[in-house]
Amino acid sequence: MIEKAVREFIHEGLAAHIGTRNARLEPNGTRLTAVRVEDDGRHVVAYIPTVASGLVLQDLRDNGQAAIAIARPVDDRACQVKGEFVESWDATGDERAFVLQQWQGFLNQLDMVGLPSAASINWAAWPCVAVRIRVTALFDQTPGPKAGAPLS
Amino acid sequence: MSLGLEALAPCFQGIIPAMLFTCARDGTPNTAYLSHVDYVDPTHVALSFQFFNKSRRNIAENPHALVHVLDPDTAQGWALRLRFVRSETTGAVFERMALRIEAIASYTGQKGIFKLLAADIYEVTVVSPITSEGAVADGAPLRHERRTQPDAVFTMKALQDLSLRINAADCMEGLLDSILEGLDEFFGFNHSMILLAGEEPGTLVTIATRGYDEQGVGAEARIGEGIIGLVAEAQKPIRISGLLRGMLYAYAAKVRAEESGWCSRERRIPMPGLANPASQLGVPLMVRGELVGVLCIESELPYRFHEEDKQSIELLGSYLAIAIQNTQLREQSESASETAAAVSVPAADRGKAQAIPRREVTYYRGEEHIFVDGEYLIRSLPARILWKLLALRESEGREEFTNRELRLDKSLNLPDFRDNLETRLLLLRRRLDQKQPDIRLVPRARGRFGLELGCEVTLIEKP
Numbered sequence: 001m002i003e004k005a006v007r008e009f010i011h012e013g014l015a016a017h018i019g020t021r022n023a024r025l026e027p028n029g030t031r032l033t034a035v036r037v038e039d040d041g042r043h044v045v046a047y048i049p050t051v052a053s054g055l056v057l058q059d060l061r062d063n064g065q066a067a068i069a070i071a072r073p074v075d076d077r078a079c080q081v082k083g084e085f086v087e088s089w090d091a092t093g094d095e096r097a098f099v100l101q102q103w104q105g106f107l108n109q110l111d112m113v114g115l116p117s118a119a120s121i122n123w124a125a126w127p128c129v130a131v132r133i134r135v136t137a138l139f140d141q142t143p144g145p146k147a148g149a150p151l152s
Numbered sequence: 153m154s155l156g157l158e159a160l161a162p163c164f165q166g167i168i169p170a171m172l173f174t175c176a177r178d179g180t181p182n183t184a185y186l187s188h189v190d191y192v193d194p195t196h197v198a199l200s201f202q203f204f205n206k207s208r209r210n211i212a213e214n215p216h217a218l219v220h221v222l223d224p225d226t227a228q229g230w231a232l233r234l235r236f237v238r239s240e241t242t243g244a245v246f247e248r249m250a251l252r253i254e255a256i257a258s259y260t261g262q263k264g265i266f267k268l269l270a271a272d273i274y275e276v277t278v279v280s281p282i283t284s285e286g287a288v289a290d291g292a293p294l295r296h297e298r299r300t301q302p303d304a305v306f307t308m309k310a311l312q313d314l315s316l317r318i319n320a321a322d323c324m325e326g327l328l329d330s331i332l333e334g335l336d337e338f339f340g341f342n343h344s345m346i347l348l349a350g351e352e353p354g355t356l357v358t359i360a361t362r363g364y365d366e367q368g369v370g371a372e373a374r375i376g377e378g379i380i381g382l383v384a385e386a387q388k389p390i391r392i393s394g395l396l397r398g399m400l401y402a403y404a405a406k407v408r409a410e411e412s413g414w415c416s417r418e419r420r421i422p423m424p425g426l427a428n429p430a431s432q433l434g435v436p437l438m439v440r441g442e443l444v445g446v447l448c449i450e451s452e453l454p455y456r457f458h459e460e461d462k463q464s465i466e467l468l469g470s471y472l473a474i475a476i477q478n479t480q481l482r483e484q485s486e487s488a489s490e491t492a493a494a495v496s497v498p499a500a501d502r503g504k505a506q507a508i509p510r511r512e513v514t515y516y517r518g519e520e521h522i523f524v525d526g527e528y529l530i531r532s533l534p535a536r537i538l539w540k541l542l543a544l545r546e547s548e549g550r551e552e553f554t555n556r557e558l559r560l561d562k563s564l565n566l567p568d569f570r571d572n573l574e575t576r577l578l579l580l581r582r583r584l585d586q587k588q589p590d591i592r593l594v595p596r597a598r599g600r601f602g603l604e605l606g607c608e609v610t611l612i613e614k615p
């Protein structure tokens with residue numbers, strides 16, 4: 001379960017990626033535009049740019065295993081959500097504002113750490129496929145000796 | 153068939169963290185940020201292994217990995233499909249990666265804690281552009297070519313121009329200034345400094361700087377600390393492109409290490425030069441295996457020094473080292489052959505003392521430190537020299553001296569071979585110009601200089 005403090009952290013608009021794997025245990029992965037933690041703290045919705053969703057969606061439908069990493073570039077605080085695929089849908093217009101607000105938060109983070117602004121301008125952020133994941137584990141992933149420790 | 157990995161060199165500068173995707177034997181995927189991916193050869197890369205984590209355990213069980221890197225020049229993301237081959241804890245790749253991480257660690261007080269445990273070598277099986285990173289969102293064609301080619305820095309023309317400038321220098325001071333001016337004018341490096349081997353083993357002393365508010369002449373770096381100290385220790389160039397990113401990553405690890413009791417809360421080593429450099433380049437100045445000094449160049453741009461510049465940087469370091477050592481030896485030789493006795497010139501008209509300030513110069517004999525009006529000025533050999541000169545001026549009324557008489561003065565305790573006296577005098581002169589312009593060392597002829605005072609001095613010697 002994702003507690004309130006971690007939920008607020010995730011909702012800041014940070015760097016986020018989802019990792020999956022195929023039947024041959026070969027990993028696939030892509031950047032996320034946004035991540036929303038549902039109120040119950042037991043599910044998250046990952047927003048994958050549609051153009052990048054092919055292999056990841058295929059894996060999720062095939063075996064359901066997912067790992068979502070979320071990191072804040074300014075201090076490298078990070079966590080990883082492990083979970084199982086529940087359902088997916090094309091993100092709707094109602095979700096667009098939330099998704100792009102998080103994306104803007106991520107771009108702001110890049111500016112704050114002085115990364116070249118060109119590094120984001122042509123990245124696909126919308127439209128997205130929304131993927132609902134049931135949370136099975138949550139881990140600390142901030143670099144250092146505690147990386148990998150359970151968060152809750 | 154070539155994967156085209158060579159063309160992705162900018163992705164391997166560590167400017168933007170990479171993303172590593174792995175999978176456990178039981179099928180559980182893992183997604184983790186990675187501080188550094190390094191180019192090994194056209195079909196291999198190395199990933200930094202710094203902490204025992206889930207990614208590392210997964211790789212031990214299942215060698216397949218996927219890494220995402222980003223080209224800082226084009227904003228194009230690239231996916232590299234990998235297969236783990238081996239871990240290296242020695243060798244060129246390991247040492248290159250370890251040096252970079254160690255340099256960053258030293259800035260966050262974590263040397264020996266935030267370190268490279270191994271360079272994990274992976275075979276790259278597929279390289280492909282990431283459609284969502286670099287692509288135009290409306291489905292327009294991808295732009296795989298570089299959007300902005302970085303300017304070539306170490307061009308043959310720039311090296312030639314610098315060489316001509318250096319060849320025109322006729323003394324150490326002129327040479328050092330020519331080097332830094334040339335780096336600025338011909339290469340566009342606005343912030344640079346040269347440190348030469350210090351009197352004490354394990355130290356380097358700043359002798360010339362350019363582009364900083366504080367000149368910092370006399371500032372010391374200890375071998376093994378910071379980028380300059382590490383360059384001196386490893387005797388290899390260190391190039392850091394994503395310094396800010398690297399330090400943030402290291403600092404995050406430091407906080408966690410402190411929480412775990414892995415390291416103490418010690419002060420950071422003060423950053424030399426720019427407060428927040430985005431790129432740093434340290435070049436060892438080596439002649440026949442001997443470290444003469446270190447050239448350090450900084451930039452506020454995150455990707456100022458490029459992979460393709462490596463050989464030119466090493467060549468430049470060798471050339472500068474030879475030029476500096478030749479000048480040192482020539483000045484020493486000329487000074488030794490100087491036969492004219494020091495001229496006894498009466499000290500300045502005492503009547504002027506009424507109108508000029510009085511400085512209290514204190515020499516701490518035990519520590520060999522000189523303070524002026526309570527402020528630290530200099531230590532070691534330059535301090536001994538200044539004290540000697542001031543004492544002679546007071547006792548004998550002299551204000552002109554020769555390098556030769558200093559060299560023959562046993563009380564100064566100069567080394568018998570290659571004493572670098574001229575370099576120490578230059579250091580002392582620049583330090584005085586910077587901190588105490590009332591006391592000046594003024595060159596008057598080759599191997600001869602004057603001690604000119606714009607103040608009265610009171611000399612105090614303490615144990």
